[in-house]
Each structure stands twice: as structure tokens, then as C-alpha cells.
Amino acid sequence: MTRLTKDEKLLETETPQEQVDRMGNVWVLPAQLEKQLELPVHLVIQGVHMVHHEDRRAEPDSMGYETECGLVLQDITLRSTDDPEDVTCQACLEHVS
Amino acid sequence: MAGAAFAAIDSTAGAAAPKTQIALLAATVRARVRGFRVGNTAATSAGGNRFVLNRVTTAGTATTITAADTKLDLNSPSPVTVATSTFTAEPTTGIGVEDVGFDRVGTYILWYPPGAEPFLVTTGRLALQKTVGTETDVLAATVVWSED
Numbered sequence: 001m002t003r004l005t006k007d008e009k010l011l012e013t014e015t016p017q018e019q020v021d022r023m024g025n026v027w028v029l030p031a032q033l034e035k036q037l038e039l040p041v042h043l044v045i046q047g048v049h050m051v052h053h054e055d056r057r058a059e060p061d062s063m064g065y066e067t068e069c070g071l072v073l074q075d076i077t078l079r080s081t082d083d084p085e086d087v088t089c090q091a092c093l094e095h096v097s
Numbered sequence: 098m099a100g101a102a103f104a105a106i107d108s109t110a111g112a113a114a115p116k117t118q119i120a121l122l123a124a125t126v127r128a129r130v131r132g133f134r135v136g137n138t139a140a141t142s143a144g145g146n147r148f149v150l151n152r153v154t155t156a157g158t159a160t161t162i163t164a165a166d167t168k169l170d171l172n173s174p175s176p177v178t179v180a181t182s183t184f185t186a187e188p189t190t191g192i193g194v195e196d197v198g199f200d201r202v203g204t205y206i207l208w209y210p211p212g213a214e215p216f217l218v219t220t221g222r223l224a225l226q227k228t229v230g231t232e233t234d235v236l237a238a239t240v241v242w243s244e245d
Contacts, residue, residue, distance in 0.1 A: 020160075024162060024163060025106075025107060025160045025182045026108075027109070036160060036183060037183070039160070044156060064124065064177075064179075065124060073161045074164035074175060074177070076161075076163055077161065077162055077163045078160070079158070079183075080156070080158070080159065080161045081156060081157065081159070081186065082157075083155075086158045086186055
């Protein structure tokens with residue numbers, strides 16, 4: 001019987017967000033790439049819209065771009081777009097509708 | 098953060114050209130691109146590849162990389178520049194600042210001479226893109242930048 005690797009076991013239990021929180025945009029197994037692509041696609045607010053984020057106050061010159069649903073791009077690995085047709089995040093869609 | 102250097106990696110192209118590999122989005126600080134590396138993870142026969150650095154004008158659809166994950170020095174502050182990878186929709190082409198062709202068997206490495214690096218300023222974007230290459234192999238790439 002073939003023994004599963006730790007990564008293969010995690011494929012069965014982790015959510016897409018848990019996976020990218022652990023290993024970022026990196027993937028080793030093709031199934032990890034597929035799982036990364038299952039993340040919801042957020043809409044980045046257009047134009048110059050940078051926000052100071054509470055968690056980043058220790059870095060006074062750090063600013064970030066924000067999604068329509070309020071996530072700061074630099075703080076989390078996520079799928080994002082500036083094309084409204086590609087958006088799958090329900091909170092982003094509700095925010096712009 | 099001034100003085101610190103960062104690297105964004107991606108090994109997800111896996112598609113014929115045109116295909117964006119990695120892109121950077123500036124924010125409030127100047128990002129100085131130090132260089133990039135790109136190589137095919139599967140090719141065993143010769144074939145043409147062309148890669149460009151392009152000042153794309155839209156973001157496309159991609160995975161945004163957590164800023165802290167791009168630190169080369171884990172004790173440095175996180176970058177302000179946003180790095181993206183794993184594109185499923187292409188950005189809009191803008192002005193090109195680098196254009197190289199090479200055989201897909203092997204790895205292409207470019208380091209800019211100090212003082213001659215391309216910069217990203219204000220809210221500009223810069224993308225490393227494959228513009229010639231019919232293979233659908235996975236390509237591995239790294240873009241290195243620093244923030245002044």
C-alpha cells in the first residue's frame with residue numbers, strides 16, 4: 001500500500017485558503033495548483049485607493065490596496081482581478097451592485 | 098520599505114504565449130527591479146521563447162502574493178509593492194521595457210546593472226510575460242526587486 005505524503009494528506013483536509021495561508025502561491029503537486037485556483041476572485045478597487053491597515057501600523061510607510069470586500073492585498077494570499085466579469089467573491093459582488 | 102530586497106516566485110505559466118508569469122504593482126514607494134530568472138521545467142528539445150517586461154495597464158486575474166512571503170530577509174519589513182502570479186486572465190499590454198529571446202531548454206537569468214534598473218512608481222505595473230512560445234510546460238520564474 002502506498003503511503004500518502006504529508007502534502008497529499010493535507011490536500012484531503014485543507015480548504016483552499018488554509019493551503020495558501022500555509023504555502024502561499026507555491027505548489028508542488030498539480031492538485032495544489034488546482035486548489036489555489038478554487039479561491040474566490042476578489043475585485044480590487046480601481047484607481048488610486050491605498051489604505052493603512054491596522055495590523056500594519058508598526059510599519060508607518062506601509063500602505064496597501066484593498067478589495068471591494070475590505071481585504072488588504074498585501075496581508076493575505078488571495079485571487080484578485082480588476083475585471084468585474086471574473087469576480088466570484090459574493091461580498092465583492094454585493095458591494096458593487 | 099527602503100533598502101530591503103524581495104523576490105516573487107511563480108511556477109504556473111503552463112500555457113502557450115501570451116502568458117503573464119509574474120507582475121508587480123507599485124504603491125507609494127519606488128520599486129527597483131533588480132532582475133529575473135525564468136526556465137522551463139520540462140523541455141528537452143529546442144524551441145523559441147520570448148519574454149518581455151511590460152508596463153501593463155490593467156491587473157488581469159491572478160493570485161496576489163502575501164507581501165511577507167516575498168521577503169528575502171525575514172527580519173525586514175514587508176514590501177509595499179504587490180506581487181501577483183498564477184494568471185488566468187491577461188493584463189492589458191502597455192509600454193515594454195525589456196525584450197529577450199532564448200531557447201526554452203535552459204534557464205534565462207537577467208541581472209540589471211546598478212543604475213540601469215527599471216523602476217515602478219506611483220501605481221504603475223510591470224509584468225514578466227511570455228510573448229512567444231507554444232509549449233504548455235510549467236515555467237519557473239523569480240522576479241527580484243528592492244524598494245527605495
